[in-house]
Amino acid sequence: MEPPAAENAATRVDWRERAERVISGESLTRAEARQILAVDDVEILGLLDAAFLLRRHNFGTEMKLNMLVNAKSGLCPEDCNYCSQARGADTGIDRYPLLDKDTLVAGAREARDRGASTYCIVASGRGPTPKELTHVTDAVREIKQEMPIRICACLGLLKEGQADQLKDAGVDRYNHNINTSRRHHEAIVSTHTYDDRVETVNDAKSVGISPCSGAIVGMGETDDDRVDMAFELHAMGAESIPINFLIPIAGTPMGDQAPLTPYDCLRILAMFRFVSPDREIRVAGGREIRLRSLQPLALFAANSIFLGDYLTTDGQDSQQDRDMIDDLGFGLEEVGSCSGGGSCGSGGCSS
Numbered sequence: 001m002e003p004p005a006a007e008n009a010a011t012r013v014d015w016r017e018r019a020e021r022v023i024s025g026e027s028l029t030r031a032e033a034r035q036i037l038a039v040d041d042v043e044i045l046g047l048l049d050a051a052f053l054l055r056r057h058n059f060g061t062e063m064k065l066n067m068l069v070n071a072k073s074g075l076c077p078e079d080c081n082y083c084s085q086a087r088g089a090d091t092g093i094d095r096y097p098l099l100d101k102d103t104l105v106a107g108a109r110e111a112r113d114r115g116a117s118t119y120c121i122v123a124s125g126r127g128p129t130p131k132e133l134t135h136v137t138d139a140v141r142e143i144k145q146e147m148p149i150r151i152c153a154c155l156g157l158l159k160e161g162q163a164d165q166l167k168d169a170g171v172d173r174y175n176h177n178i179n180t181s182r183r184h185h186e187a188i189v190s191t192h193t194y195d196d197r198v199e200t201v202n203d204a205k206s207v208g209i210s211p212c213s214g215a216i217v218g219m220g221e222t223d224d225d226r227v228d229m230a231f232e233l234h235a236m237g238a239e240s241i242p243i244n245f246l247i248p249i250a251g252t253p254m255g256d257q258a259p260l261t262p263y264d265c266l267r268i269l270a271m272f273r274f275v276s277p278d279r280e281i282r283v284a285g286g287r288e289i290r291l292r293s294l295q296p297l298a299l300f301a302a303n304s305i306f307l308g309d310y311l312t313t314d315g316q317d318s319q320q321d322r323d324m325i326d327d328l329g330f331g332l333e334e335v336g337s338c339s340g341g342g343s344c345g346s347g348g349c350s351s
Helices: 004-011 015-021 030-036 040-058 100-114 130-146 163-168 192-205 223-236 262-275 292-296 318-327
Strands: 063-073 118-123 150-154 171-173 211-213 214-219 239-247 282-283 304-307 341-343 347-348
Touching: 004 030, 015 040, 015 262, 030 223, 040 262, 063 100, 100 118, 100 130, 100 150, 118 130, 118 171, 130 150, 130 163, 150 341, 163 171, 163 192, 171 223, 171 239, 192 223, 211 239, 214 223, 223 262, 223 304, 239 262, 292 318, 304 318
Parallel strands: 063 118, 063 304, 118 150, 150 171, 171 211, 214 239, 239 282, 282 304
Antiparallel strands: 341 347
16 A cells, blocks of 8 residues: 555646646646645645746736725625625724715826826725716726826626716726625625626626626635636636635624635635636735735735725735835836737726
8 A cells, every 4th residue: 555645646736737738728627726726735835836837928027006995985785794884784994975086086196106007996885876977987087188097997786888988988997806606695695696796797898898807715615616716707708807815804794704824815816827827816805914924925826916905904015015026026017008908098008
């Protein structure tokens, strides 16, 4: 009988060789994606080396920096169990209507000055009213006239014609996360369906807005759910995929959820990179808390991060992020750059 070490060696996957096959055009299978999530801790560095091969092939060592503004906080009628802004959540967060136009434009200037190439305007709620949409599009037009920065809007579920209005104003990207798998969706929220979310992403995509959609991991889902998320987002054509790591917030139904380990987070990021090798993978909310001292390793799989604070939780100081990127020897996407597709005109970047 062979010793356990020999058995492990016999079943060990050469992930670097598998990455080479992905580069040559062979898609990862669901079974292989599940294997990535089961990689032993001692094999994490080898897995990240393979993920970096895919990242470097498609994006080099360039990092994309994003900065968001919480344009409207709380006041949300939806019942998402993870969210501090959801109805019924007792979290003590600030609650306010849409910020005035000057504040939204000033936020874009700050994003540009910090080196972010994408400015994300995020508003709570089920979806924008006609008045709210006009308010946001007016701000977007002013931003686009002043500076070449990519604009991402995240305003909730879109009604008929609203995607066209956003496109006409100059919005480059629309974010609406699927958050979890189809089978796990009802454990997360009851006030809208999984298909509602997918439909909004498809609406934005249909008018030529770059689709951004991602996940929140650590909400009690299984590894099979995580694999489903990755393949669903790839099939949807999401060009930017933010991966959030749940921060359990007291006063929400998920306030006591067990946290992911740093290695769990790294395995998940590597799996998403293998499934979508040529898509922007963003390390988003929760990275500072869940990855802790292993944050730099995440950038061997991901090629994008948020600078500064998130919606209702604090982020890392932006200079620390820039130092981390510099220490890795990575560069930054220039403001106004259209690396990864799209065309730039005087009004900024259209991806």
